[in-house]
Amino acid sequence: MPTRISNENLAALLNVGSHLSLFIWEDAPGWPVRFVSDNIQDLLGYKKTRLESHEIQYRDLINQDDLPRVMEEVNSLLSKESGSSLTHQDYRVKHAKGHDVWVSDTTVLLRYEDGKNHLYGYLIDVTERKQLQIALEMERNRLQLILDATRLGTWEWNPQTGVTIFNQRWASMFGWDVCELETNVESWSSRLHPEDYDDVWQAIKNHLDGVTPFYESLHRIRHRDGHWVYVLDRGKIIERDNQGRAIRYTGTVTDVTEQKKAELNALKAAHAKNVFLANMSHEIRTPLHGILGIASVLESTDLNPYQQQLLGTIKNSGDYLLTTLNDVLDLTQAEEGQLKVKRGVHSPAKVLGHVIQLFEQPVKDKGLEFIIDIDADIPERTLMDRARIAQVISNLVSNALKFTERGSIAIKASWEVDSEKQSEGDLIVKVQDTGVGIYDTQRIWQLFEQEQDGLNRPEGGSGLGLAIVRNLVQLLSGTIQVDSEPEQGSCFTLCIPMSVQSESAHQPEQNVLPKLTKKQVLVVDDNKINQLIIKEMLLSLNQYVDLVSDAHNALKMMQARDYDVLFMDLHMPHMDGMEATRALRDMHIHQPYVIALTADAYPETRTQALRSGMDDYVTKPFVKADIARVLERFDMLLSRKPTD
Structure with a gap:
């Protein structure tokens, strides 16, 4: 029979604080407590006497969810023939105040000759550790859920x-x-x-x-x-x-494969759009070059006032068409913030006058009243981007003309002075119509969007006009708003900030052509109209001119004669302009100043042309002033070269 140890000695031996309590239980129903150390009240809140008097059975204190496991562990211990011990998995014991206390329980089984078994053990309060463990496990589970979900x-x-x-x-x-x-x-x-x-x-x-x-x-x-x-x-x-x-x-x-595929598809679609716009640009610029080029040549001839007026209309219409074409091609750049403002000193009233002149006849042909109200106090000289503002107003009037079948179109302009700076102000332009009105005033600003889709919409159009307007107004630091009701017409209000310029403000003369030295010029272009246009321009600029229709003959002529300047079309059959330039640069002859002529306005094409060995670049349609400026750049380059 094992030596009996007094309860007092055991208590003294294990008296290590309130977080550890000694227990002796009987192997009997309810696991009655034979002995418990004095600090039990600190651990579980029960008085020692209540447990040792069996008023409270220990098994009743164990959490019901943990009890089956604890009982199984005790039964496993009791089933062994020789005495042994076990450490329970952590379990919960109910505190006198109602909350659970997590305990670690190590139990030793002692068998007596009288057949009674006693369970000796100690409980350690592990609540804090267990709560941290549970919190950590919950965090791990939450992290795993996040990983699974994402x-x-x-x-x-x-x-x-x-x-x-x-x-x-x-x-x-x-x-x-x-x-x-x-x-x-x-x-x-x-x-x-x-x-x-x-x-x-x-x-x-x-x-x-x-x-x-x-x-x-x-x-x-x-x-x-x-x-x-x-x-x-x-x-x-x-x-x-x-x-x-x-x-x-x-x-x-x-x-991110799906997202990347979508991005690549979007880039592919954008590339297809760019190819389409490049082709469209080239096809439109070629005949437009013929129109504006011939007009430029005619301008140098003797014309009566009526003919000059007609020629002016041709030029204005062509200029606005060219501006529209350039704006369409620049839409992507505008969205990326890459478009540049080109400001000069101009008269807002004259810009409005050009727009009015452009639309007078179309409005009259449609049987509409054209109401013009231009305040006299609008400054005569302001710093503005004339072409961009003209394009915005033209698009607004064009839009009004499309959707107005009866009534009137009105252009009203006024000047609002800045209260702090008298030299600053806003040009306010209202374009009002009595047309069909607008149901969705947000949709109209989107690229390629129109109020009505399908073949039965009242007017055609690309859906570009108002998208261009929105981008250009933002570029000009202005604002635009629309007020409209279905069947009640629309009113677009444009507000563009400008600064007033004094008469003494320096402004370079726009129409004065530079004085040029006489040069031997060879023009290589397979289009007879283009040849005629540039030949007349060069002759009027006092240059010697030869013409040739293909690159192979051009290279032969360059070997036979020294030319100072070579105007080279990019798109030609058999050998294109870039290929011909590369061949020219490899030849041991007098090297001319090579200027690309092309209807391709894309920056990438310009870069490729210059890399091929070309020196300058002119985009069709061009006018005489464009040719004069590029020849002037060549003169300036020659003047900077050291003499032998």
């Missing part, structure tokens, strides 16, 4: 050892099971797309070196079946050793 793969890398660990979702993202992946960084880097490899490692190194606060990279990783998965890879160093070296670099991977 479909994130995770990785962890030790840059010192190269050991790399992936989770199952990372592996599944690329068609693998996590157990199939080697736990080294090569398992990852070997799957990187060759074109992305260097950039990814540079991004990783930048974070390792402290250049960036975190690592982020969008790249491709090869899937098990061979296709490429676009991923957004993000990471951060979370642990370093005593020498400051990174030993835990961890992060997440998101599959």
Whole structure:
């Protein structure tokens, strides 16, 4: 029979504070308490006497959710032949105040000759630790839910050892099971797309070196079946050793393939749009060049006042058409903030007069009243972008004309002086009609959008006009608003800030052509109308001119005679202008100043032309002043060259 130890001695031996209490239980129903240390009240809130008198049975204090497990563990202990001990899994015991106390319980079984079994043990209050453990587990579960919901793969890398660990979702993202992946960084880097490899490692190194606060990279990783998965890879160093070296670099991977495909498709669509606009631009610019070029030539001839008036209408109409074409091509640049304002000193009233003159006849032909109200106090000289403002007002009047079948169109303009600066103010222009009105005043500003779709809409059009207006008004730092009711007409109010210029303000003369030295000029263009236009312009500028229709004959003529200037069309059959220029630059002859002539207004084409060896670039349609300016640039270049 084991030596009996007095309860007092046991209590003294284990008296280590209120967080640990000694118990002796009988192996009997309810697990009555034979002995408990004095500090039990600090632990569970019950008086010692209530437990030792069996007023309270210990088993009744155990949380009902934990009791089956605790009983199973005790039964397992009792079933053993020799005495032994066990440490229960943590369980909850009810405090006298009603809340649960988490305890750690280690129990020893002692068997006596009389057949009675006693359970000796001690309870330790582990509530604080358990709550932290539960909170940590909840956080882990929450993180796992987040990872599951966001479909994130995770990785962890030790840059010192190269050991790399992936989770199952990372592996599944690329068609693998996590157990199939080697736990080294090569398992990852070997799957990187060759074109992305260097950039990814540079991004990783930048974070390792402290250049960036975190690592982020969008790249491709090869899937098990061979296709490429676009991923957004993000990471951060979370642990370093005593020498400051990174030993835990961890992060997440998101599959962004669908988003990337959508982006690539959008870029493809944008490229298709650009190709279409480039082709449209070229096809429109070619006949427009004929119209404006001939008008420019006629301008230098003797005309009576009526003919001059007709010619002026042709030029104004062509100029506005060219401005519209340029604006359409510049819409993308406007949205990216790349369009430039070209301000000069102009008369707002004269700009309005040009617009009015342009629309007088179309309004009259439609049987509408054209109401003009231009305040006399509008300054005569303001700093403004004449072409852009004219284009905005023209688009507004054109829009009114399309959707007005009866009644009137009115243009009203006024000047609102800045209260703080008398030299500053706003040009206010109202374009009002009695047309069909607008149901959705937000939709009309969108590119290619119209109030009515389909073949039965009252008027045609591309849906570009008001989109251009919106972009140009923003470019000019102005505002525009529309007031409209269906079937009640519309009123567009334009407000553009301007500054008033004094008579003494210097303004270069716009129409004075520069004085040019006489040069030998060769024009290479396969279009007879273009040849006629530029020949007349050059002759009127006092230049010697030869014409040729293809690049092969042009190169032969260049070998036979020294030319100072070569005007080269870009688009020609058999050999285009850039190809001919490259061939010319390889020839051991007098090298001329080569000027590209093209209806292609895209910046990329200009860059390609200059890279091919061309010196300058003129876009069709051009007028005599454009040719004069490019020849003037050549004269200035010659004047700066050192003489032998």
